[in-house]
Amino acid sequence: MVVEAGPQLTKFVEGLPFPLDPFQQRACLALEDGHGVLVCAPTGAGKTVIGEFAVHLALMSGNKCFYTTPIKALSNQKYAELVARYGKGYVGLLTGDQSINSDAPIVIMTTEVLRNMLYAESPALRGLSHVVMDEVHYLADRFRGAVWEEVILHLSEDVRLVSLSATVSNAEEFGAWMETVRGNTTVVVDEKRPVPLWQHILVGHRLFDLFDVKTSDGPQGTIVDKDLARHVKERVAAERMGSWEPRGRGRGGPSRGGRPETRPIPRPEVIRLLDSEALLPAITFVFSRAGCDAALGQCLRSGLRLTTPEQASEISGIIDRHTADIPRGDLEVLGYWEWREALERGLAAHHAGMLPVFRHTVEELFVKGLVKAVFATETLALGINMPARTVVLERLVKYNGETHASLSAGEYTQLTGRAGRRGIDVEGHAVVLWQTGVEPTEVAGLASTRTFPLRSSFRPSYNMAINLVDRMGVPASRQLLERSFAQYQADASVVSLVRGIERNEKSHRDLLEKLGGEDSPFVEYTMLKARLKARERTLEQQGRTDRRNDAVESLVTLRRGDVISIPSGRRSGLAVVLEIDTDSADPRPLVLTEDKWAGRVSSADFPTPVSSLGHMRLPRHVDHRTARTRRDLASALRGTGIVAPGRGRRHQSTAADDRELGALRRAVRSHPCHSWPDRDHLARLADKYSRLERDTESMRQKVASTTNSLARTFDRILSLLSERGYLTDEPDVEVTERGSKLGRIYSESDLLVAECLAAGVWKGLGPAELAAVVSSVVYESRQDGESAPPHGPTGAIRHALARTVHLWSELRSDEIRHKLPPTREPDHGFVIAVYKWARKESLENVLMAAGQQGRALSGGDFVRWCRQVIDLLDQIRSASPDDEVTGAATKAISAIRRGVVAVDAA
Incomplete structure (x- = not known):
C-alpha cells in the first residue's frame, strides 16, 4: 500500500540526493503524524535520515531539536554534517568539554549532557x-546504559523521541515499553542490509565462499559450501599425517610449498591477496592494541605499499593539517614518523591507545579512500562512520579482561556490519581467517544467527537517587524506577519463569513416579552420578584453563636466544626464539625451527608449559625472511647439541589424583542399582529428571533475584544516604544541602567524591596536587592487581590520598552492610603523571611516569584520562562547599588542558 507523504516530508525529501527507502518513509510518516519512533536497522542502512527529518520538523514548527550520541566523536561528526546543511547559526554542540552556540535551535550533545540538563531543569x-537518541542500544552498556533510560523516563511527555538502534531481536518488546512510558511509539524494523554481505573463509591462500551459493538466492545462505568443508577436513587430516596435497583450486591458488598451512598466512600476504581480488579497502579486526600495532609493523617491514605518489602527497597534506598544533617534541614521543609513513603507504592502526587526533586523521583518510587497510580493535565497530568493502576477522575468540571467550553472534554481526559502503560497493565481504580449531559450521552459525536481544543495564546510583528524590519525592521516584525497561523486562521474565517452573514441577512429579518415588534407591543413585558428572566437568574445565594459563605464562617468560622444544604438530622439534612477546593475554613469540621454518607460535602449540632447554647467541639483527639466514641459524641450532624431549607429552590430568572424584567413582560402582538389569532405561529417565531439577532451581533463583530488585536497591541507597546526612530521615525524606552537592557529581565514585569534599580532605592542595589526588577516583589500571599504597611527589598529596583511601574503606564497609555494590577502590596509577603534566613537564616524562611494568602509557590513554580528570574537576568546582577547592579546581583544569590534551579537546 502506498501512503502519501505529508507536506513536511515532501519538502524534506526535495532536499535529498536520494529517494527514501520504505522503512525510512514509514518512520518519517509516523513522526509527521506526531508519534515517537523506534527504528532498528543494520549499520549503514540510513537510520540517521530519520533523525535529520526530526530536526527539520522542529525547525519548521519554530521549536528545538536535541540530537544525542553516545560518544563525543559521533557528536563532532554529526555537528559537522548539520552545520554543512543548516549553517553555523542554527547548530550548537555540547559535549562536556565543548560548548558552541548552546542556544541554537539544533544542539548536538552526548546523552550524559542531556541527562544532566534534565536533572538541573535547565531553561534550555x-x-x-x-x-533524537542515536545508538539507543547503548542502554545495554553495563557502565553507561542507565543514562539512556534516565533520559527516556525524564523527558517531558510532549517531546517526540526518535530512537535509532542497531538491529535487535526484541525490538517489539523495547517498543512496547516505550509505548508505556512515552505514549504513541511506532516501531520500524528493517533487517535488510542496504549492501549485500558475502561471507568467506580464507584457508591458506584460498578464499572460499562460506555458504553454498548454488543452494541460496543470495549471499546469506544456510548450507556450508561443500568445497570448503572438504578442503578443511583434508587439511586437518593432512596436519595429523604431516603431509598435504591440495585438491582443486580456490581463488588464491594452492598452498605454498606443498605443506599444510594450519595458521593464517602472514598479514601482508592477506592484504595483498585482498588487493588482487579487488576487496580493498579492508578493516582487519585484531582484538588487542598491541596486536594492531604489531600487524601494522609487519606490513611496514614487508614493504607493502597501497598508494600512488599522488595519493601519498594528498595524505601528507591532511596529516599536516591535523597535527599542525601539536608541539614537534610531543610528536616524536608519540611515534609520529612511523605512523605517518604507514598512512602515506595506505596502512593504519585504529584503537583507543592512539592519540585521538591520530585516530581522527585515520578516519578521515579511510573515508576518503586514501587509506586502504586498517587494523582495528572492536571499538571501531561502535558507531564511528568508517565502512569498508571488506572486514577481516583474524580470530573468533577475544580476551574479555578475564578469560578468552568466543565471539557472540551479536558481536560477529556488529563487526562484519562495517563491510559494504552504501552508494560505493554493490556488495560487502566478511572474511574469517581459518586456522586449526575453526569449524566452518561454527562460522556459519555466527553469520546466520539473528537473535540479539537488548537487555537493560539500568540500576539506581547515589547521584540518581538524590536527583530523583529532589525532583519528585520518594514515592514518585519508586514509581519511576518501576517504569524502567529493566523492571519491565524483569516483570515479563518473571511471568514466563513462573510458568516454566509450574510446567517443570509437573513433569518432575511424573518422572519421579516412574523412578519409584522419592525414596527409590535409583533416585539416590541418580544424584550420585550427577555429582560425579559435575565433578568431572569441573576438573576438565579447570584442567583446560590451567594448561592454557601455564602455557601463556611460560611463553611470556621466554627471552631472545632461548632454545625451546615444540612438542607436536608439523613444526615439532627444536626452535630458537628470535623475538619475544610479553602480551599477557595472547603471547606469540617469533621462532625459527631446526627445519628452517620461521613464524609465530602461541599457547595452542604447547599442551604443557614451555621452558628454555638452553641458549644461543644471536646476531643483533636477524632477518628471518631470507632463506640464507634461516638456513644458517637452523644449522647453528642443530649444532648446539641440545636434544628435544620426547614428543606428544601431555599435561597430567587434574582428575588423576582428585580424591573427591575417586570416592564418587567408587560409590557409583558399589551402589546396588549399578547392576540392575533395567539400569540403562531408568538412567535415561533419571538424566531427564536431573536436568529438570537443575533448570527449575535456576528459574527459582532468577525469580527471587528479579522481583522488586530495583526498588530494594533504591531503598538501601536511601538508607545509606540518610545515615550519612545526604537525606533527611523518614517520614518526610528530603535532600539536604550536603545532598544537593552530591546531585552535581556524576562520577562512578560519586559518593566518595562527595564525602571527600564534605570532609575537607582535598582542601589546601595546589592545582597540580588536587588534579593528582582527584585522578585516583577516576583512573583504572589496565592490569589487575592490588592497588599500590598511597604515593605521590609531595607530602600533601600522600596525606590526601591516604585520607581518601580511609574514607573509601569506611564507605565500603557501609555498602557491604547495606548489601550495595561497593564503590571501586581509588587507583594511584595516574597520580604522578597528571601532577607532572599540570606542572608543565614534557610529554615524554609524563608518559613514562604513567607507565606500568616498564611500558609507557599510550598517548590516547593519557589524553582520555586527562579528559576524565578535567570532567570531574569541573563537577568539583560547582559542587565543592569550599572556595579554596573551587579555585584550585579551576586552575587545575587550565593547567591540564594544554598541548595534546588541548588539541584533542578542540
Whole structure:
C-alpha cells in the first residue's frame, strides 16, 4: 500500500540526493503524524535520515531539536554534517568539554549532557519538541546504559523521541515499553542490509565462499559450501599425517610449498591477496592494541605499499593539517614518523591507545579512500562512520579482561556490519581467517544467527537517587524506577519463569513416579552420578584453563636466544626464539625451527608449559625472511647439541589424583542399582529428571533475584544516604544541602567524591596536587592487581590520598552492610603523571611516569584520562562547599588542558 507523504516530508525529501527507502518513509510518516519512533536497522542502512527529518520538523514548527550520541566523536561528526546543511547559526554542540552556540535551535550533545540538563531543569529545555537518541542500544552498556533510560523516563511527555538502534531481536518488546512510558511509539524494523554481505573463509591462500551459493538466492545462505568443508577436513587430516596435497583450486591458488598451512598466512600476504581480488579497502579486526600495532609493523617491514605518489602527497597534506598544533617534541614521543609513513603507504592502526587526533586523521583518510587497510580493535565497530568493502576477522575468540571467550553472534554481526559502503560497493565481504580449531559450521552459525536481544543495564546510583528524590519525592521516584525497561523486562521474565517452573514441577512429579518415588534407591543413585558428572566437568574445565594459563605464562617468560622444544604438530622439534612477546593475554613469540621454518607460535602449540632447554647467541639483527639466514641459524641450532624431549607429552590430568572424584567413582560402582538389569532405561529417565531439577532451581533463583530488585536497591541507597546526612530521615525524606552537592557529581565514585569534599580532605592542595589526588577516583589500571599504597611527589598529596583511601574503606564497609555494590577502590596509577603534566613537564616524562611494568602509557590513554580528570574537576568546582577547592579546581583544569590534551579537546 502506498501512503502519501505529508507536506513536511515532501519538502524534506526535495532536499535529498536520494529517494527514501520504505522503512525510512514509514518512520518519517509516523513522526509527521506526531508519534515517537523506534527504528532498528543494520549499520549503514540510513537510520540517521530519520533523525535529520526530526530536526527539520522542529525547525519548521519554530521549536528545538536535541540530537544525542553516545560518544563525543559521533557528536563532532554529526555537528559537522548539520552545520554543512543548516549553517553555523542554527547548530550548537555540547559535549562536556565543548560548548558552541548552546542556544541554537539544533544542539548536538552526548546523552550524559542531556541527562544532566534534565536533572538541573535547565531553561534550555523550553521549546524542545524533538530528541533524537542515536545508538539507543547503548542502554545495554553495563557502565553507561542507565543514562539512556534516565533520559527516556525524564523527558517531558510532549517531546517526540526518535530512537535509532542497531538491529535487535526484541525490538517489539523495547517498543512496547516505550509505548508505556512515552505514549504513541511506532516501531520500524528493517533487517535488510542496504549492501549485500558475502561471507568467506580464507584457508591458506584460498578464499572460499562460506555458504553454498548454488543452494541460496543470495549471499546469506544456510548450507556450508561443500568445497570448503572438504578442503578443511583434508587439511586437518593432512596436519595429523604431516603431509598435504591440495585438491582443486580456490581463488588464491594452492598452498605454498606443498605443506599444510594450519595458521593464517602472514598479514601482508592477506592484504595483498585482498588487493588482487579487488576487496580493498579492508578493516582487519585484531582484538588487542598491541596486536594492531604489531600487524601494522609487519606490513611496514614487508614493504607493502597501497598508494600512488599522488595519493601519498594528498595524505601528507591532511596529516599536516591535523597535527599542525601539536608541539614537534610531543610528536616524536608519540611515534609520529612511523605512523605517518604507514598512512602515506595506505596502512593504519585504529584503537583507543592512539592519540585521538591520530585516530581522527585515520578516519578521515579511510573515508576518503586514501587509506586502504586498517587494523582495528572492536571499538571501531561502535558507531564511528568508517565502512569498508571488506572486514577481516583474524580470530573468533577475544580476551574479555578475564578469560578468552568466543565471539557472540551479536558481536560477529556488529563487526562484519562495517563491510559494504552504501552508494560505493554493490556488495560487502566478511572474511574469517581459518586456522586449526575453526569449524566452518561454527562460522556459519555466527553469520546466520539473528537473535540479539537488548537487555537493560539500568540500576539506581547515589547521584540518581538524590536527583530523583529532589525532583519528585520518594514515592514518585519508586514509581519511576518501576517504569524502567529493566523492571519491565524483569516483570515479563518473571511471568514466563513462573510458568516454566509450574510446567517443570509437573513433569518432575511424573518422572519421579516412574523412578519409584522419592525414596527409590535409583533416585539416590541418580544424584550420585550427577555429582560425579559435575565433578568431572569441573576438573576438565579447570584442567583446560590451567594448561592454557601455564602455557601463556611460560611463553611470556621466554627471552631472545632461548632454545625451546615444540612438542607436536608439523613444526615439532627444536626452535630458537628470535623475538619475544610479553602480551599477557595472547603471547606469540617469533621462532625459527631446526627445519628452517620461521613464524609465530602461541599457547595452542604447547599442551604443557614451555621452558628454555638452553641458549644461543644471536646476531643483533636477524632477518628471518631470507632463506640464507634461516638456513644458517637452523644449522647453528642443530649444532648446539641440545636434544628435544620426547614428543606428544601431555599435561597430567587434574582428575588423576582428585580424591573427591575417586570416592564418587567408587560409590557409583558399589551402589546396588549399578547392576540392575533395567539400569540403562531408568538412567535415561533419571538424566531427564536431573536436568529438570537443575533448570527449575535456576528459574527459582532468577525469580527471587528479579522481583522488586530495583526498588530494594533504591531503598538501601536511601538508607545509606540518610545515615550519612545526604537525606533527611523518614517520614518526610528530603535532600539536604550536603545532598544537593552530591546531585552535581556524576562520577562512578560519586559518593566518595562527595564525602571527600564534605570532609575537607582535598582542601589546601595546589592545582597540580588536587588534579593528582582527584585522578585516583577516576583512573583504572589496565592490569589487575592490588592497588599500590598511597604515593605521590609531595607530602600533601600522600596525606590526601591516604585520607581518601580511609574514607573509601569506611564507605565500603557501609555498602557491604547495606548489601550495595561497593564503590571501586581509588587507583594511584595516574597520580604522578597528571601532577607532572599540570606542572608543565614534557610529554615524554609524563608518559613514562604513567607507565606500568616498564611500558609507557599510550598517548590516547593519557589524553582520555586527562579528559576524565578535567570532567570531574569541573563537577568539583560547582559542587565543592569550599572556595579554596573551587579555585584550585579551576586552575587545575587550565593547567591540564594544554598541548595534546588541548588539541584533542578542540
